Amino acid sequence: MNFALFMFIALLLTGSVWLLDHFVTGKGRPEGVKEPWWVEYSKSFFPVILIVFCLRSFLVEPFKIPSGSMIPTLLVGDFILVNKFDYGIRIPIINKKIVEIGNPEKGDVMVFRYPKDPGVDYIKRVVGVPGDKITYQDKQLTINGEKIKTISTGEYSYIESGLNYATTARYNESLGKHNHEIIVQPEQNTYYPSQVEDFPGRENCVYKQNEFTCTIPQGHYFMMGDNRDRSNDSRYWGFVPDKNIVGKAFLVWWNFDHFKRIGTKIN
Missing domain, CATH: 2.10.109.10 (Umud Fragment, subunit A)
Structure with a gap:
């Protein structure tokens, strides 16, 4: 798979989970209850993937x-x-x-x-x-x-x-x-x-x-x-x-x- 396409899919998935939790599923979560692991991971990885995706897409990209x-x-x-x-x-x-x-x-x-x-x-x-x-x-x-x-x-x-x-x-x-x-x-x-x-x-x-x-x-x-x-x-x-x-x-x-x-x- 094209790496840029892979990064884009990862960006969509992590971003969607983050938004869904923020506006829907996370609304009824009691205070102090830990987020599900997939939500925690998505929130952690989304900004990293976004930065890497933008850098590779518009500024500089590594090759071997x-x-x-x-x-x-x-x-x-x-x-x-x-x-x-x-x-x-x-x-x-x-x-x-x-x-x-x-x-x-x-x-x-x-x-x-x-x-x-x-x-x-x-x-x-x-x-x-x-x-x-x-x-x-x-x-x-x-x-x-x-x-x-x-x-x-x-x-x-x-x-x-x-x-x-x-x-x-x-x-x-x-x-x-x-x-x-x-x-x-x-x-x-x-x-x-x-x-x-x-x-x-x-x-x-x-x-x-x-x-x-x-x-x-x-x-x-x-x-x-x-x-x-x-x-x-x-x-x-x-x-x-x-x-x-x-x-x-x-x-x-x-x-x-x-x-x-x-x-x-x-x-």
């Missing part, structure tokens, strides 16, 4: 990184905080925006609901916003005819799976207001045609050998992982609609295996 698609920016096991406010105020559960505040910008690291299964949260980097024409050819990203600047910074090694080490080429990429690191494996394909799915707006994309070009429709975003060759992203399943946006990742607040990462800002 389950995969290596955003290495080296985010590592497996990172616990991160996501700003729910920057991209507008949304009604919890249905995620409908009711107050415009801002929109995702190129280079932002964003959490969103996976278009193929909205019950699953994904995190990637925004590489294209509505109206952009992006091309990815031979590991070079081009947006609206302008090549995105990348500078080689040597090699990067990490544990890919189990005890297997992967050594990749590392680059500093300048995307929008963000300077961040990406890793690529030059000998691998830019994308794998067999993994490209049929997705809404597929007609906006042209796939060629070791190259693809997409024009992003209004109200949608194109996402890619910083671990470019180990990321299941918009290359394969398409655009992220605005209604699927969860928020902007901004801080690593915990990692059981890498304590030095605690407090790391996400760029």
Whole structure:
């Protein structure tokens, strides 16, 4: 079950018990008689659940990184905080925006609901916003005819799976207001045609050998992982609609295996 929905149900249950006791069942209770346990618990938990629900729904929400698609920016096991406010105020559960505040910008690291299964949260980097024409050819990203600047910074090694080490080429990429690191494996394909799915707006994309070009429709975003060759992203399943946006990742607040990462800002 969606956690926000679970919290909302808990909020309704505890709040209803509290109100029912206050206005109905508690009226005839003799003074000094202890409240039933379910009433006592509801009164205790309701304000806590309300505060947590409001914080998670409108201000900040925690997430855990389950995969290596955003290495080296985010590592497996990172616990991160996501700003729910920057991209507008949304009604919890249905995620409908009711107050415009801002929109995702190129280079932002964003959490969103996976278009193929909205019950699953994904995190990637925004590489294209509505109206952009992006091309990815031979590991070079081009947006609206302008090549995105990348500078080689040597090699990067990490544990890919189990005890297997992967050594990749590392680059500093300048995307929008963000300077961040990406890793690529030059000998691998830019994308794998067999993994490209049929997705809404597929007609906006042209796939060629070791190259693809997409024009992003209004109200949608194109996402890619910083671990470019180990990321299941918009290359394969398409655009992220605005209604699927969860928020902007901004801080690593915990990692059981890498304590030095605690407090790391996400760029």
